[in-house]
Amino acid sequence: MTFSLVARCAETGMFGVAVSSSSPAVAARCAYARAGVGAVASQNVTDPTLGPACLDLMQAGASAREAVAELVSQRDYMAFRQLLAVDARGVVAIHSGAKALGVVGEATGAGVVSAGNLLAAPGVPAAVVAGFEAATGHLGDRLVAAMQAGLAAGGEAGPVHSAGMMLVDKVAWPVAELRCDWDDAGAPIAAMARAWDVYKPQLEDYVTRALDPSEAPSYGVPGDA
Template identity: 65%
Template sequence: MTFSIVARCAKTGMFGVAVSSSSPAVAARCAYAQAGVGAVASQNVTDPTLGTRGLELMARGASAAETIAILKRTGSHTDYRQVLAVDASGLSAIHSGPKALGIWSQARADNVACGGNLLAHDGVPQAMVDAFIASEGHLGDRIIAAMRAALKAGGEAGPVHSAGMKLVRDVAWPVADLRCDWTDDCPVEQLATIWELYKPQLDAYVTRAINPTEAPSYGVPGDE
């Protein structure tokens, strides 16, 4: 009931993860990323601890492949889980258990891994990877391109209702954590709209947190 992407920008070191599903608020359970460490998506009969544990392992020096191997070996009911990871070196790895739901598939390359379950067909993750590799610019733009490619390729077998994207870079908090938790329209397009609004302000929000005296105007009535 889900398709997702974890990715790293080779130029900036930024990490991102995005996910969409027929379930409500999917990003609240499935999207994990830490600046300087990596990104993880935990999905399909979701165990959120796989996301937090995956980041802990990579923070301690495990590669994406080592992290996935440890999670597969030590996690519970891993036959039901899908877990995607990308690490600080841009290496990626995926585990898809044999009891993943419906048509499930996965694809990966340097700096990116994509996977899904209950898909329209098994080519959806590869279409996402291809779109990410072919795209340029901000990591958020490239991730949105991959999510749109998933929809164009058929996406989930049924309609999706929620989507989210998390980006991390330099600081301890996500520099973007955007979500559409439920809609009867297209959540990926709603996420794309939110991203276009947020992107021009992303750096300013970070500056305001670190040093408000250097922050640009808030641009609201009463701000002088």
């Protein structure tokens, strides 16, 4: 009941994850990324421990393929899981267990991998990857375009209600973590896109505010000097 992608920007080294689902708060359970290391999506009867574990393995020197293979061989219940990863070299990997739900699909590209379950059609992840590869600009723009392409290709078999996007760059925290945890109208990807349009121009300012508040621009709120 989820479709997602993880990706690395070849120009900047930034990593990102985007995900949408009919379940609530999908990004809280499924999206993981670490600056300089990689990005991971853990989905389909989700085990939230898989994301950090995969990132730990890659940080210790494993490739995305090695990290995913090790987890598949060592963890219980991997037949129920989907796990997507991209590493610092842009190598991608994916595991879709035999008990993944409904129509399952997966697709890879250069530095990007997408997968889904309970899909409207098995080609949805290929549409996500194609949307990412056709888009230009900031990694966040490309993630949004990819998810919109997946939705246009059918998305889930039923309406989606939550979506989220995480970006990491050169600092230890996510430089963007935007979520729509529930949308009754079934348009969480559109809500995520609107949030990104608002946040994108301020992204670097929030990093500056953390690193050197004396250089921070105005907060633009009532009472700010």
